[in-house]
Amino acid sequence: MGNLILDIKNITKSYGDITALNNFSLSLQKGEVIGLLGPNGAGKTTLISILSGTVKDFSGSVTFKGKNLFSHRTLKNHMGIVPQDMAFYEDLNAIDNLMFWGGLYEIPRSNLKQRAWELLELVELSARAKDPIKKYSGGMKRRLNVAIGLIHKPGLLLLDEPTVGIDVQAKVNILDIIKNVGHQGTSVIFTTHQLAEVEEICSRIAIMDKGAILAQGTLEELIRIVGEKEIVDVQGEFSANQFSEALKAPGDGIEILSVSDNLANLAFANTDKIPAMMERLFKNNIQVSDLKIKSPNLEAVFLKLTGRSLRD
Ligand SMILES: Nc1ncnc2c1ncn2[C@@H]1O[C@H](COP(=O)(O)OP(=O)(O)O)[C@@H](O)[C@H]1O
Ligand SMILES: [Mg+2]
Structure with missing residues (x-):
C-alpha cells in the first residue's frame, strides 16, 4: 500500500453509556476523497474530533503518513481541519483571519500573504476580503473556514458537514473545492448526511451508522449491494x-x-x-x-x- 496516507484502526469511543464510535476503521490513499455518509448521531463529529485532537480517551490507533498521529505532534501540521463551527476573529477581515491562522504554521510572511489571497480567490471571497467577518453570511463564513483549513497546504483535509445550513452558491463552491484538492493530491474526508453530495464528488463512499462503517466502495460497488432490483x-x-x-x-x-x-x-x-x-x-x-x-x-x-x- 504505497500510497496509504491515513490508517484508522479499531477506534472505540464512549461517552458514559453511549458508544459514539464502535471499533471504527477506515483507511485512505493519497488524493482520495472519501464521503462519510451517516445520519445524525452516527459518530461523524466524534471521529473528526478525535483526528483533530479535541476529543480524547478512546481506544484504537491512527497512523498518518506512516507514524502514530497522537505521538508525533508535528504531524498535525499536515492536516487541515474544517469543523462545523469555527471561532473567527469577527472584527477582523478575511485576510487578517487567514494571516492569523496561517501564522500558526511556519510559513514565511510574504508567502503567507500570497497564499491567503489565492485561497480567497478559490473560495470566491476576494471581493469581500477587507470586510470584517461579522458582516459575512453563514455561507461566506463556511467558505472562509475551508480557506483556513487549506492555508498550510495540508496533505489531508477533514471537513465536518461542510455544507449544512448554507446557500446553494456556497455549497457548490465548497463541493468543487473538495473535488479539486483531491485531484491535486490532497486526501479528503468529509462527513455529510446528504446523499447527493457523496454521489457527486467522492472517489469512495463509506456508509456509517451507530459508530461503525457498514459498507464502503465506489458508488457502483455500493449499489451492487441492492443488486439487480x-x-x-x-x-x-x-x-x-x-x-x-x-x-x-x-x-x-x-x-x-x-x-x-x-x-x-x-x-x-x-x-x-x-x-x-x-x-x-x-x-x-x-x-x-x-x-x-x-x-x-x-x-x-x-x-x-x-x-x-x-x-x-
Ligand atoms: N460530548 C458528548 N457527550 C455525550 N454524548 C456525546 C457527546 N458528543 C457526542 N455524543 C453522542 O455520541 C453519539 C455520536 O455523536 P456525533 O459524533 O456528534 O454524531 P454525528 O456527528 O454523526 O451526528 C451521539 O449519540 C451523541 O449524542
Ligand atoms: Mg456531527
Whole structure:
C-alpha cells in the first residue's frame, strides 16, 4: 500500500453509556476523497474530533503518513481541519483571519500573504476580503473556514458537514473545492448526511451508522449491494406495523428495505409482482396514495443497510 496516507484502526469511543464510535476503521490513499455518509448521531463529529485532537480517551490507533498521529505532534501540521463551527476573529477581515491562522504554521510572511489571497480567490471571497467577518453570511463564513483549513497546504483535509445550513452558491463552491484538492493530491474526508453530495464528488463512499462503517466502495460497488432490483416507494395510510404484517413473508422476490408510518421502501426482483403486492395491501385495508418505481440508488443501499432513512 504505497500510497496509504491515513490508517484508522479499531477506534472505540464512549461517552458514559453511549458508544459514539464502535471499533471504527477506515483507511485512505493519497488524493482520495472519501464521503462519510451517516445520519445524525452516527459518530461523524466524534471521529473528526478525535483526528483533530479535541476529543480524547478512546481506544484504537491512527497512523498518518506512516507514524502514530497522537505521538508525533508535528504531524498535525499536515492536516487541515474544517469543523462545523469555527471561532473567527469577527472584527477582523478575511485576510487578517487567514494571516492569523496561517501564522500558526511556519510559513514565511510574504508567502503567507500570497497564499491567503489565492485561497480567497478559490473560495470566491476576494471581493469581500477587507470586510470584517461579522458582516459575512453563514455561507461566506463556511467558505472562509475551508480557506483556513487549506492555508498550510495540508496533505489531508477533514471537513465536518461542510455544507449544512448554507446557500446553494456556497455549497457548490465548497463541493468543487473538495473535488479539486483531491485531484491535486490532497486526501479528503468529509462527513455529510446528504446523499447527493457523496454521489457527486467522492472517489469512495463509506456508509456509517451507530459508530461503525457498514459498507464502503465506489458508488457502483455500493449499489451492487441492492443488486439487480427495482426500488419501489409506497406511500399511503398505514402504520409501519400494519404494513409489515400485510406483507409478512412477502416471498416472490419482494424485500422490505425500510418501513415507517405512511412510507415503505421495497426492492423487487421483478416489478410484475407489484399488482400482487397491491392486492395484499388492499386486503389488509391499506390505502396506497402513491407508488414510485426507481432504479437502485445509494438511498436504497442506505435503507437496506440501516433499515431507516437518512432523514429520520
Ligand atoms: N460530548 C458528548 N457527550 C455525550 N454524548 C456525546 C457527546 N458528543 C457526542 N455524543 C453522542 O455520541 C453519539 C455520536 O455523536 P456525533 O459524533 O456528534 O454524531 P454525528 O456527528 O454523526 O451526528 C451521539 O449519540 C451523541 O449524542
Ligand atoms: Mg456531527
